[in-house]
Amino acid sequence: MARAGLTTARVVTAAADLADEAGYEHVTLSALARKFGVKDASLYSHVKNLHDLRTRMALLAGAEMIDRIADAVAGRAGKDALAAFADAYREYALEHPGRYAATQIRIDQSLAATSPAFVRTAEVTHGMLRAYGLEEPDLTDAVRLLRSTFHGYCALEATGAFGASRDVRASWDRAVEALHVTLEHWPREQPAASPAPTPHVPPTT
Numbered sequence: 001m002a003r004a005g006l007t008t009a010r011v012v013t014a015a016a017d018l019a020d021e022a023g024y025e026h027v028t029l030s031a032l033a034r035k036f037g038v039k040d041a042s043l044y045s046h047v048k049n050l051h052d053l054r055t056r057m058a059l060l061a062g063a064e065m066i067d068r069i070a071d072a073v074a075g076r077a078g079k080d081a082l083a084a085f086a087d088a089y090r091e092y093a094l095e096h097p098g099r100y101a102a103t104q105i106r107i108d109q110s111l112a113a114t115s116p117a118f119v120r121t122a123e124v125t126h127g128m129l130r131a132y133g134l135e136e137p138d139l140t141d142a143v144r145l146l147r148s149t150f151h152g153y154c155a156l157e158a159t160g161a162f163g164a165s166r167d168v169r170a171s172w173d174r175a176v177e178a179l180h181v182t183l184e185h186w187p188r189e190q191p192a193a194s195p196a197p198t199p200h201v202p203p204t205t
Helices: 008-022 029-036 040-045 050-073 078-095 097-102 109-114 116-130 138-158 168-184
Strands: none
Touching: 008 029, 008 050, 008 097, 029 040, 029 050, 050 078, 050 097, 050 116, 078 097, 078 116, 078 138, 078 168, 109 116, 116 138, 138 168
16 A cells, blocks of 8 residues: 555554454554555654554544444433443444453543543433433433443453353343433432631630
8 A cells, every 4th residue: 555645543543443353452553554555654744653543543433433323322311321321332332342352441531632522422311311410410410320321341252252042132132121210219418518617716815
């Protein structure tokens, strides 16, 4: 493949494709260079290093994933929105295992705060959860519950770890229903009590 055709976008997309094909852990600059038929040094005009490449992969995959989720939840609320969100999440994770793995890396918070994909993810997720009447700090707690449940289930399913005869999709649907019930009856954190005012003590004379 000719070097003249290289762009940052093509390099990052190729890395994401390689992650899906061979596994996220097998994405290296050397493997990517071989895919393009160039020397490793040719890639440094487009990405700084492996960490930069993986960060860009995470942003690419995150944007793809939230686009799918946003389309799924559009016009829905409550249980319907939650189920659509969950199904779109699961489908992306199973269809694009390498890309999905990239979304799980920790991104610098200053970068995440300005990334359109991260901003949109927060907007879509918080919008869905606010329909349950949640506000901070319960909102953050609920996001962490959903993320850990969805990620844990998808990670186990992807490796074939569910060995019981029960249909995996049926269990998924029940888990989503259980999350809906939990969100409807969320144990809201009570605001911290204000400290008692300090009594005025007149100065001694």
